[in-house]
Amino acid sequence: MARHLITSAIPYINGIKHLGNLVGSQLPADLYARYLRGRGHEVMFLCATDEHGTPAELAAAKAGKPVAEYCEEMHGVQAEIAEGFRLSFDHFGRSSSPQNHRLTQHFAKQLYEQGLIREVSETQMYSPTDGRYLPDRYIEGTCPNCGFDSARGDQCDNCTKQLDPVDLIDPRSVISGATDLEMRETKHLYLRQSTMKDELEKWIDSKADWPILTTSIAKKWLNDGDGLQDRGITRDLDWGIPVKRGDEDWPGMEGKVFYVWFDAPIEYIACAQEWVDAGKGEDWERWWRTDKGADDVTYTQFMGKDNVPFHTLSFPATILGSGEPWKLVDYIKSFNYLNYDGGQFSTSRGRGVFMDQALEILPADYWRWWLLSHAPESGDAEFTWENFQTSVNKDLADVLGNFASRVTKFCRSKFGEEVPQGGAQTPLETRLIADLTTKIREYETHMEAMEIRKAAAALRAAWVLGNEYLQEAAPWATFKEDPEQAAMQIRLALNLIRLYAVISAPFIPDACATLRTAMRTEDAGWPDDVAAALEVLAPGHAFSVPENIFRKITDEEREDWQSRFAGTR
RNA sequence: GGGCCUGUAGCUCAAUUGGUUAGAGCAGGGCGCUCAUAACGCCUUGGUUGGGGGUUCGAGUCCCUCCGGGCCUACCA
Numbered sequence: 001m002a003r004h005l006i007t008s009a010i011p012y013i014n015g016i017k018h019l020g021n022l023v024g025s026q027l028p029a030d031l032y033a034r035y036l037r038g039r040g041h042e043v044m045f046l047c048a049t050d051e052h053g054t055p056a057e058l059a060a061a062k063a064g065k066p067v068a069e070y071c072e073e074m075h076g077v078q079a080e081i082a083e084g085f086r087l088s089f090d091h092f093g094r095s096s097s098p099q100n101h102r103l104t105q106h107f108a109k110q111l112y113e114q115g116l117i118r119e120v121s122e123t124q125m126y127s128p129t130d131g132r133y134l135p136d137r138y139i140e141g142t143c144p145n146c147g148f149d150s151a152r153g154d155q156c157d158n159c160t161k162q163l164d165p166v167d168l169i170d171p172r173s174v175i176s177g178a179t180d181l182e183m184r185e186t187k188h189l190y191l192r193q194s195t196m197k198d199e200l201e202k203w204i205d206s207k208a209d210w211p212i213l214t215t216s217i218a219k220k221w222l223n224d225g226d227g228l229q230d231r232g233i234t235r236d237l238d239w240g241i242p243v244k245r246g247d248e249d250w251p252g253m254e255g256k257v258f259y260v261w262f263d264a265p266i267e268y269i270a271c272a273q274e275w276v277d278a279g280k281g282e283d284w285e286r287w288w289r290t291d292k293g294a295d296d297v298t299y300t301q302f303m304g305k306d307n308v309p310f311h312t313l314s315f316p317a318t319i320l321g322s323g324e325p326w327k328l329v330d331y332i333k334s335f336n337y338l339n340y341d342g343g344q345f346s347t348s349r350g351r352g353v354f355m356d357q358a359l360e361i362l363p364a365d366y367w368r369w370w371l372l373s374h375a376p377e378s379g380d381a382e383f384t385w386e387n388f389q390t391s392v393n394k395d396l397a398d399v400l401g402n403f404a405s406r407v408t409k410f411c412r413s414k415f416g417e418e419v420p421q422g423g424a425q426t427p428l429e430t431r432l433i434a435d436l437t438t439k440i441r442e443y444e445t446h447m448e449a450m451e452i453r454k455a456a457a458a459l460r461a462a463w464v465l466g467n468e469y470l471q472e473a474a475p476w477a478t479f480k481e482d483p484e485q486a487a488m489q490i491r492l493a494l495n496l497i498r499l500y501a502v503i504s505a506p507f508i509p510d511a512c513a514t515l516r517t518a519m520r521t522e523d524a525g526w527p528d529d530v531a532a533a534l535e536v537l538a539p540g541h542a543f544s545v546p547e548n549i550f551r552k553i554t555d556e557e558r559e560d561w562q563s564r565f566a567g568t569r
Numbered sequence: 570g571g572g573c574c575u576g577u578a579g580c581u582c583a584a585u586u587g588g589u590u591a592g593a594g595c596a597g598g599g600c601g602c603u604c605a606u607a608a609c610g611c612c613u614u615g616g617u618u619g620g621g622g623g624u625u626c627g628a629g630u631c632c633c634u635c636c637g638g639g640c641c642u643a644c645c646a
Contacts, residue, residue: 406605
């Protein structure tokens with residue numbers, strides 16, 4: 001039994017996420033957490049909403065609500081959807097929590113005392129009409145290079161030239177359209193991560209087993225151009241964590257807040273404090289402080305590739321730079337993007353399926369199975385309705401669902417609704433047990449390596465073994481000559497249903513719960529010994545025939561959904 | 570512009586890191602079974618590994634080049 005700390009990249013508060021976001025972090029993290037719990041390990045699985053920053057302020061304004069109220073509401077919405085997808089967080093926190101305020105300010109103080117913070121004076125576009133400083137991307141104007149009239153302050157979408165907001169001709173605020181923009185001098189804090197480049201690089205180099213996607217992005221940032229750059233960690237905003245050194249004011253930083261990318265990862269830690277304060281557990285430090293019990297914790301992070309630089313460099317710089325014994329990540333599992341039917345998911349154009357819509361259409365297990373078995377691990381992956389339909393119908397309804405159905409219904413008609421007794425195993429059963437053992441060990445190997453698609457394939461192969469066995473054993477034929485032999489065969493098959501319910505639960509928890517209920521067993525012990533696991537349901541044990549646990553997606557539904565989610569909702 | 574990833578069967582993906590005849594699932598074809606959600610099982614068709622060149626006894630894998638797809642480029646988060 002080991003101790004595993006697992007975090008998923010925290011979703012931004014602004015709106016409901018699409019399936020690509022889900023499969024890039026929360027869902028695989030949940031799979032891994034459920035698997036490790038199933039193996040009997042002690043798991044702490046944390047996630048939260050990322051609530052600060054300009055987009056949250058603007059979204060709140062658009063909704064006509066104070067930003068704090070907007071965030072509280074949206075946190076509730078996201079928490080409910082997460083529950084709908086059966087994401088088994090030990091706690092789903094908020095980066096705006098008091099715990100995170102204190103901890104973020106604490107880290108800032110530590111970094112300051114370690115000499116890792118410097119003040120930088122810079123000029124920034126200010127919009128009197130909007131009453132706020134504008135990030136580069138919230139300024140538009142005419143491109144000095146190509147004349148495109150909607151070039152953004154950071155880059156021209158037409159000619160791709162990198163721009164500075166001051167380069168733009170006739171700049172205007174994206175928010176209000178105001179043109180009375182002015183440059184104002186403002187002071188900000190920078191994290192001197194450049195001084196930690198060697199330490200960070202050495203640490204990254206020691207992680208030879210990380211996905212290439214993770215290390216290649218990290219090395220790019222370490223070595224590109226002039227190497228790792230210092231990073232601004234404060235912003236001129238109202239909504240955020242006030243810049244302080246611990247609980248002391250920070251002279252010159254009045255009215256400023258920490259940049260969301262500084263406080264968001266710290267929320268991983270603060271979230272564990274929230275977990276304690278919510279009465280869900282007692283000691284959060286044994287998960288996060290290596291001097292207080294966390295030295296035997298294995299910490300794994302899950303995220304989409306866009307999040308990698310912050311998790312490989314900025315956050316480790318914060319942790320290491322603090323000079324305190326915080327737990328550093330051991331493994332970073334990163335994902336590529338999921339595309340939608342030949343293009344990208346698009347929030348603004350309503351293209352693709354969003355988490356709330358997905359659950360309105362079908363139960364969580366259908367989505368979980370498809371998304372996880374097609375997780376974008378080696379490259380970007382693509383969702384198509386045809387593929388979704390065939391995968392779900394074939395794998396879940398035909399291979400697994402129908403297996404449970406044929407076994408329970410056959411038993412009911414020949415022996416009644418209890419596990420029949422009699423008969424002795426033959427070499428056929430010995431072989432099945434050997435094949436299952438091989439396949440389950442393979443499944444475990446892939447799960448432990450977080451090779452998600454391979455794990456799904458191995459699991460499916462284990463389901464197929466059940467159907468193969470039935471075909472060969474043919475209890476319906478055996479029953480005519482030797483009912484006891486048929487009883488042994490079907491007893492084994494009934495036990496196989498329970499075994500599948502145990503090993504499949506990380507992927508499809510609801511269906512597995514239904515199966516365990518039908519088999520009337522609470523026993524979710526992992527089949528370390530397959531032969532023994534297939535004798536858990538003893539002769540005489542009552543069960544019931546489950547309703548079909550997976551229904552099929554019809555061609556009509558598929559076509560309907562295809563047009564419904566094509567865009568511009 | 571720079572960098573990274575990617576291109577393998579009609580489709581979605583593998584290939585033990587340079588080692589026999591490139592493998593699975595789905596789709597297609599044939600056969601079998603009848604317990605089951607017209608489900609299951611067995612057999613089978615199908616590939617000049619994007620094109621070209623090179624290194625090597627040997628290349629899907631390494632190098633060069635061209636073509637296609639995607640991502641990142643530090644103030645969206």
